[in-house]
Amino acid sequence: MGKIMRKKRILITGGCGFIGSRVVQNLLATPHEVFVMDDLSSGHRSAIPEMLVDLKVCDIRSDAAQEYIKEIAPHFVIHLAAQIDVQVSLEQQQLDADINIMGTLNVMEACKELADFERFVFASSAAVYGNSTELPLMEDAAPMPISPYGMSKWMGEQYLELNNEMVDFPYCVLRFANVYGQKETGAKDVISDFWDKMIHEKSPIIHGDGEQTRDFVYVADIAEALILALNVRKNGIYNISTGEQTSINDVLSVMSDLLQVTVVPENRRNRIGDVRDSRLSNAKFQEVTGWRPQYTLAKGLEQMHLEKQEMVLVK
Numbered sequence: 001m002g003k004i005m006r007k008k009r010i011l012i013t014g015g016c017g018f019i020g021s022r023v024v025q026n027l028l029a030t031p032h033e034v035f036v037m038d039d040l041s042s043g044h045r046s047a048i049p050e051m052l053v054d055l056k057v058c059d060i061r062s063d064a065a066q067e068y069i070k071e072i073a074p075h076f077v078i079h080l081a082a083q084i085d086v087q088v089s090l091e092q093q094q095l096d097a098d099i100n101i102m103g104t105l106n107v108m109e110a111c112k113e114l115a116d117f118e119r120f121v122f123a124s125s126a127a128v129y130g131n132s133t134e135l136p137l138m139e140d141a142a143p144m145p146i147s148p149y150g151m152s153k154w155m156g157e158q159y160l161e162l163n164n165e166m167v168d169f170p171y172c173v174l175r176f177a178n179v180y181g182q183k184e185t186g187a188k189d190v191i192s193d194f195w196d197k198m199i200h201e202k203s204p205i206i207h208g209d210g211e212q213t214r215d216f217v218y219v220a221d222i223a224e225a226l227i228l229a230l231n232v233r234k235n236g237i238y239n240i241s242t243g244e245q246t247s248i249n250d251v252l253s254v255m256s257d258l259l260q261v262t263v264v265p266e267n268r269r270n271r272i273g274d275v276r277d278s279r280l281s282n283a284k285f286q287e288v289t290g291w292r293p294q295y296t297l298a299k300g301l302e303q304m305h306l307e308k309q310e311m312v313l314v315k
């Protein structure tokens, strides 16, 4: 958990979403005051304990968002609210840019006016690397996005860096690999998609031959990294990943063993905007914070299984 000892005000945009709600849960175990801004477009109110958190329902692009930030004057912002779906970004490029670039700017501009502002933590993505092929991907590799989503995330980073140069705006960018875990909301990732198909004994769809690889990082490790990032004193960009590369076919086989289901996948054409291989070095963040991923893919999937079973019991 974070090392900030004195009580601070922390705003989590997108705090009702998949990653954000985990961050909120973790922060509630600290002395800090937790604020959430979310338009509930994919997140749910019930994802956070509203009794303990101040929730502002609004769009990050709105005047209301600016006013709220000025009113609560957070010391830290963890900016997670975004359009996160690569396919949506291909179909609606303006919408994607509007939320991910203009929305980020709107939140950042409000923070710039706060006298006691300490750091802006921005959730970026491996999609920024795009066709950059030298693995493992290091933070100084040239960005080559191949989707509007990767482009809009990169632009968000660029505005933060520029404002740091211009007015010393304090920021920390975390580029996440492929995040997975039990989720009730948001865009389907490959693991939750496979999961839903497999438990209904349907064929999962694999785009391409299934030998493409990804670096899968468990959501609890991401939440932990976001909180540690509040203490990172050096402005800059950090990858958050396991540093392991797993093919989509291997994911399917680990899941088949875990769920005791055998299904034959349906192979379809490759999708535009998908990279062939991905693996990110996490050495830079490890060195600065001591963070280590606690979950291998097998362990993360087991944990996800447990959480899904608990959900069924609660319902």
Ligand SMILES: NC(=O)c1ccc[n+]([C@@H]2O[C@H](COP(=O)([O-])OP(=O)(O)OC[C@H]3O[C@@H](n4cnc5c(N)ncnc54)[C@H](O)[C@@H]3O)[C@@H](O)[C@H]2O)c1
Pocket: 013, 014, 015, 016, 017, 018, 019, 020, 037, 038, 039, 040, 041, 042, 043, 044, 058, 059, 060, 061, 079, 080, 081, 082, 083, 084, 099, 103, 123, 124, 125, 126, 175, 176, 177, 178, 179, 180, 185, 186, 187, 189
């Ligand atoms: N999940 C991943 O694999 C992954 C990988 C890399 C980066 N990221 C980044 O992490 C962040 C969180 O992703 P997630 O997986 O939790 O997604 P999510 O969709 O579950 O959460 C996003 C939250 O933001 C809210 N939101 C969306 N647009 C908004 C707007 N205009 N104004 C206010 N709120 C808005 C949604 O209601 C939702 O609660 C995003 O910035 C995403 O780009 C995620």
